[in-house]
Amino acid sequence: MTTSLRYDDVRVGDELPVLDVPVTRSLIVATAIASRDYQDVHHDPALAQEKGSPDIFMNILTTNGFVGRYVTDWAGPDAVVRAVKIRLGAPNHPGDTMRLTGAVTAKADGRVEVGIRGANSLGDHVTGTVSLELPGPAAPAGAPHERRPSDATPTQKSKKDKKQKSKNKKQDKKQKSKQPTKGAQR
DSSP states (O other): OOOOOOGGGOOTTOBOOOEEEEEOHHHHHHHHHHTTOOOGGGTOHHHHHHTTOSSOOOOHHHHHHHHHHHHHHHHOTTOEEEEEEEEEOSOOOTTEEEEEEEEEEEEETTEEEEEEEEEETTEEEEEEEEEEEOOSSOOOTTOOOOOOGGGOOHHHHHHHHHHHHHHHHHHHHHHHHHSOOTTOOO
């Protein structure tokens, strides 16, 4: 069972465990395709070289995914990511390793900010911050954390709102399709 960190469990300066990501050719190509990024520099070594790169390189969506995974693996399934701000640096080429490191840099008003760094043999591939919300105070030892319906997160509320809006749109379309169009002959 995966456990979640609680807001009271975290301190500024806490370090996240290191995550080493072997950068393989398959990883670069598969994740570019999965994110629908068909730029040749992510799958064709010859074309990447023509454009000045020694080889194909990882795309930003993949990097962003690894940053999110890194922080949520540490924080646990009850964490809610509120913002990801990253800057790319040195490219991730096949045969290298990206080492992700991070530390809690701020904590206030129910939010925790984590500074992250992903480095490879060329230098920093990605740097930035991730802001997230963690569940409230730590539960007493042995007491399970129970979420009450009133504890719905804004993300859960917005999903309900989206479903209702979608349902309303479908009903509007049905009503409009039943109405005769202007200029229609009968």
